[in-house]
Structure formats: C-alpha cells, structure tokens
Amino acid sequence: MSENILHVTDKDFETSILKSSTPALVDFWATWCAPCRAIAPIIDEMAIKYDGRIKVTKMNVDENPSTPGKYGVRGIPTLILFKDGKVLDQIVGAASKNNIQALLEKALA
Numbered sequence: 001m002s003e004n005i006l007h008v009t010d011k012d013f014e015t016s017i018l019k020s021s022t023p024a025l026v027d028f029w030a031t032w033c034a035p036c037r038a039i040a041p042i043i044d045e046m047a048i049k050y051d052g053r054i055k056v057t058k059m060n061v062d063e064n065p066s067t068p069g070k071y072g073v074r075g076i077p078t079l080i081l082f083k084d085g086k087v088l089d090q091i092v093g094a095a096s097k098n099n100i101q102a103l104l105e106k107a108l109a
Contacts, residue, residue: 004047006057010066017057018085023107024055028078030062035094036077042097046104054104083107 008016008026017024027043029036047056061068061076071080071087080090081103089106091099 004051004056005044006055008057008059008064008067010064013059013064013067017055017082020055020082022053022055023081023083023088023104024057025104025107026080026082027056027058028061028068028073028076028080029058030060030076033076039077039094039100042095042100045097046100050104054107079103081107 006016017026025043025046027036027039029040043056043058046054050056059067061073068078073080075092077094078090078092079095079100081088089103091103095103
C-alpha cells in the first residue's frame with residue numbers, strides 16, 4: 001500500500017477530512033471485501049498521482065462504524081469525494097481506473 005494513503009478513523013474524520021483545505025477522497029472498505037481489494041492498487045496509484053492536490057484516504061468500516069453510517073454507506077467499496085467539508089460526489093462498488101480518475105478531476109475543476 002502507498003505511503004501516500006492516510007488511514008482515517010471516526011475520531012479524526014472531522015479534522016482530517018471535513019476541515020481539510022485539500023479535497024479528500026475517502027475509500028470506505030473492509031479487509032474481507034474482495035471488490036475493495038480489487039480496487040486497492042488503483043487507489044494507491046491515484047494517491048501517488050494526485051499527491052499534494054487531493055488527500056487520498058481509507059476508512060475501515062468494521063473498525064469505524066459511525067462515519068460510514070453518517071454518510072449512508074450501505075455497500076463497499078464506497079468512494080466519497082469531499083471538498084470544503086461537503087460531499088462533492090461518490091461511487092459505490094468496484095469502479096474502473098477511468099471512473100475513479102474522473103471523480104478526482106471533479107475536485108480540481
């Protein structure tokens with residue numbers, strides 16, 4: 001996993017994501033989730049590609065149930081893009097590299 005990926009928790013979500021001056025992508029995932037593992041290399045690649053422009057983070061839904069509940073995460077993986085403390089867009093399910101990149105580009109537009 002890329003060292004560019006920050007792991008966030010229910011405790012530090014507000015500080016790390018909502019109060020971030022940088023747009024942030026949160027990958028809601030779990031260790032047992034095969035589609036989550038399938039997109040992990042793409043998430044790693046995006047963390048490197050967008051380093052300094054978009055904060056790429058992961059949140060384990062089993063260890064942090066509060067935040068996914070607050071944002072209506074029902075299926076994983078769910079990728080939610082935050083900008084200025086608000087949800088800009090999201091993707092549910094294993095998305096293609098092109099779809100994930102398009103999502104991230106919205107934050108920079």
